[in-house]
Amino acid sequence: MEKFSEKYLSEGDEVIISYLEHHANIVPWHMAAQKYKFKVIPIELTNNSEIDYADFKNKITSRTKFISLTHISNVTGSLTDFDIVKEIIKNLNIPLMIDGCQFVAHSELNVTDLDCDFYVFSGHKLYGPSGIGVLYM
16 A cells, blocks of 8 residues: 555545455555545445445545455444445546455455456465465456
């Protein structure tokens, strides 16, 4: 996130995340935002602790340059509906990254069907050695 932010984000730009994110998809964005002067915009949740897709749609502006969302919440188990997300952002040319760390060990994954720009997860979730990860682009 640091190198991406350095190269592609500028002062006043916005990155959208949600309140469902794991700490690993919150803290690095905030650290980079402080350094590069962009804003991290959180999506509100519904009363059922799911992403509020109307709020998501309302938070997208001309300054939105990146969206980074969890596939499934490590706290609530809420599954992000990426069909809705993709419908909202289609034709907007905003890159979408999905944090799959909590998903990959528990469900079948077809990244092509998700049609995301990036899909990431750490290897230890699949009993791999510490320090390795996967980045699908």
